[in-house]
Amino acid sequence: MKTEHKFRLNLQFVIASILAVIFLFPIYWMFITSLRPEVMTTVWPPKLFPTDLTLENYKAIVSNTVDTPVFRWFFNSLVAASGYTILSCICMFFGGLCFGLPGFSGTGSLFLGPDYLIHHPRDYLSDPQLFIGESIRMG
Structure with a gap:
C-alpha cells in the first residue's frame, strides 16, 4: 500500500x-x-x-x-x-x-418520475436523503 x-x-x-x-x-x-x-x-x-x-x-x-x-x-x-x-x-x-x-397502461406515466430524476440531477441531489443514499451507493 x-x-x-x-x-x-x-x-x-x-x-x-x-x-x-x-x-x-x-x-x-x-x-x-x-x-x-x-x-x-x-x-x-x-x-x-x-x-x-x-x-x-x-x-x-x-x-x-x-x-x-x-x-x-x-x-x-x-x-x-x-x-x-x-x-x-x-x-x-x-x-x-x-x-x-x-401491457400495463400506466407504465409510461409512472416512469416519468425516474425519468425526471435522470434529466434533472440537480433537483435530485438537493434532497438530503437521496444524496446520502447515493453517496453510500444505495440509491
Whole structure:
C-alpha cells in the first residue's frame, strides 16, 4: 500500500470514530440519566461517568401502570409499526407488479418520475436523503 493511501484510510477511520462518538453520546447520556436518582439529573456540572446508578426509575414506571401505561404504549407502537410495514410491503408489491407487466397502461406515466430524476440531477441531489443514499451507493 502506498503511504498516501494508508494516510487516507487512517484519516477516514479517525473521522468516522469522532462522528461515531458524537452520534452515540446522546444515546449514552439518555441511558445514564435514566439510571440516575431523580435529584442527580439536574446537578451541575454533570458527571459523565456517575457512580450512584439505580433502577428505581424503571421500577416506578413499571409498577405504576395506571398513570404510566408503558406496556400499552409499547403495544400501540408495535401495532402501528407492524401495520405500516405490512401496508408498505403490499403497496410496493403491487407497484412493482405494475412496473413489471408489459401491457400495463400506466407504465409510461409512472416512469416519468425516474425519468425526471435522470434529466434533472440537480433537483435530485438537493434532497438530503437521496444524496446520502447515493453517496453510500444505495440509491
